[in-house]
Amino acid sequence: MTAFDVALLRLAEWAGLSERRQRELLADARLSAAGPRSGPVRELWSVVGLGLQMRSHRATSGDAVRTFRQGARLGAALALVCALPLIVSASVATNQPALLALLVGPSAAWLAPSAHMARVTVLAAATIGVLELARTGGADPLVITLLLVAHGGLAIGDGEPWRSTGFGMRCATLTVVALGALAGLATVLDPSVVEPAVQVLGAGIIPATLLLVGRLDPRLAVAATSVVVARFGTFDRADLAALSGGGADVGPVVFRCLLMVSFVAAGALASRSAIRHHASL
């Protein structure tokens, strides 16, 4: 078996195709990939699209309310992950690691829609932890504890979900390693690089990517919208004072509001279009 065969079969299994259909898909994808107008990457990408659509349809049956509820819950979990660096900083400043552990662990498990998603959430927290570890030069024992808890949670996973999600876990683990290496490199080259990078990932790239993939799985479009609302819609006292003409600079707050409104509109359109797309043959 080639690497293409293995990747395709894993994706087809993740999509939920029966074993018979997995074999047929592989045979046809091999022939198609060898043709002049296709290729292995295009074939693999088409199976990724198939998987996103089938999994979403299976979970929601194309029902708009179920789609919204699942997307919003996933968005809440992602927003929690985006907030983790702030929680870490605050709990370190107030020397309350127990509070942090009590807050983050149950929240992640409660917000995640499934055991699988709980693990992904915790893994994402570990990613942020690695970046935070790189930023602080590895001296923060609290972040190390977080990482240990996160990876411990992943390893403990119960039998069947663990087996069926093994492929996703391996991809996610590789992502953590790659991000950690990049963050470490960035810290060595320029210590000021890492924190803005985390913010760009959390507030820009991740929601935008989810919105694009939301064309195939509308739950992700809803999740992306929730993240942006959570990220830009949280106003502190200074923001409210600026909005009510308290003398502070109103520009950044208005910019955030505009960004939020545009993203909500884009998210609503993407979700609606994806739900309709799923309803048609």
Next chain:
Amino acid sequence: MTDDTPLREPTFFILSALASGPLHGYGIMGEVEELSGGRVQLRAGTLYGALERLEGDGLVSVAGITQDSGPPRTNYRLTPAGRRRLESELARLEDNLRVARTQLGLRST
């Protein structure tokens, strides 16, 4: 899905390809490309996603499994419900065509 919902283009061509007789997956891909003059090229993922939905909706069914020199191949065929669905799509497209021709002042062919 109701009968008046327009079919997506790949689905329209998959049903059309099966209208002339049973075909296996790769056969459908080739037939669709030929019928559409090379305009619609199905990837394997798109084809099997469509087959999964069409089979679930009872528009396509398994006609049998054949084996030549390669691996066993499942042949798919259009069900009577699939044929009716394709015919209703055809009627919808013909209505649209008639309207557009009238508006443009063109003669029907």
